[in-house]
Amino acid sequence: MPRTLLRTALLPAGLLAPLCAPPAGATGVPAGTVIENVATASYSNGSGTASVQSNKVSLRVDELLDVAVAGLASAPVPIAAGTAALPYAVTNSGNGPEAFALTAEAAVAGNPFTPTVQGIVVDSNDNGTYDPGVDTPLAPGAATPALAADAAARVFVLVGLPAGVADAATSQVRLTAAAVTGAGTPGTAFAGRGEGGVDAVVGATTARSAALAAVITRIGAVSLTKSAAIVDPFGGTRPLPGALVTYSLVARIVGSGSAEGVVVSDGVPTGTTYQPGTMKLDGAALTDAADSDAGSAGTAGISVALGTLLSGSADRTITFTVKIN
Template structure:
């Protein structure tokens, strides 16, 4: 049967058992198979018996166009600032070789956000895991390789998180596979388009199948609270010249995800002087110089790099002292 060339770079992609996600039973006898038989009649006439055969009746089995798409990502996949990988299986449930056009739709009705589609990828090495630079990226609107009857191809859809998504919001992504030969109501026939030139007939699936997989936004929000404790030269807590003011900056993470590259900085207030060597993180001293530890301090201000703060991590407290001039 005539096929559209698969013009996507699929280095090392072969449709062997390595690419079969799980077996499926194809719809009966293979397309193009010749079924033929001859009837026999035996009888008696007078003293003798006789046997005769009918003419031979032959037919070639048409190709049935069927497909099934299933999600392999049975739980919502976490998505924060990077990429989530959704897994699907596209199974040729017809009785002949067939390629399928894939379409991805992240704008499913009811979604609180629309995920960004980064790529559609075939599991080239059949290991069930997305391998960047190894698995073949499918161009938009292109077809899969031709799948033999019963064969299943694992497909990965790579998605990103759009701006404005709320923490813990769940959105779905639909993958649709359509037989390259054609689709339509069951029984629709494409003359001569099946394997070996037989007709191709649309099966019960309409030669089109779709399913949904989901992502869940995992975001973290940073809260920052500042307080001050004053110690004046007279043993009190009045903000008079010569008094020491110790500032505390408490950083707290909320939400179900993480915040990356968190850095807290604070300027030295006008009318005060930073007291060298007073910068601390969670009570541990930091050097003022830009060196191996997380903090720096100078006459203009302080800065502490906290890195990644994950959901549920403890508060981080930064403190430093200035003197009122």
């Protein structure tokens, strides 16, 4: 993108003052500033005292290209289904307005899994929260708007979770920013490409910076345990014809995440008959009809909707009774 176009979107200094990581200070006098002075010599001679001025020396300050990237999350960002937004700050620590090309990389050495990079967005309303449809997505390979010296842009790297990842696994994502004007060895100059036509010179950061932020998986799974208690017609516990068998189904959430839309179903075993009105959830009776409560039951079997099970939530117990024919 031509430099003149980028400057039309210039972001003011101090834009993101509340960021957790303080922006690096801009380097010295603003680019394009004219520095000039005149020297004076005073003296005396036989005819009295006198002074004389030198010629004026003027120079224009070149633009220094520097940038700092910082991850803003104080802890790994949880990720399960959907998208996680990793926050970073990109700070122009040079002395003139500059735009920065951003690259997100999830294949970081040491990662137990590779998050799926879905895109990079600018926090347009600067509220620190990713707002789909409000925050501005950057096209692949695109740059930030031009940032004034000492200004920062908060950006989010959006990542998704690949299949087959274990619970509580942590991986890092690297965001790299590079000055659009150019990067490289400190002292490298780009003639006439600085603010107002001055030279642009690469600073100590090489005009490139990177930072890491992490995600941690929060995956929930459901375990289901079934048991049976028998009361036979003679007061014993043998599976005889006419015995009543009460099945207990215990649903438990495991892992650090949640499980949504949990439905437990069980068929009536061949050779038995469901006993109407015996279905319960956590000891509370459920109607057999498919109505407003969580369960339904009939000759074929039972079904109970448990909804969302959150990490650390109590076990849910379903019971129902059949008779051996």
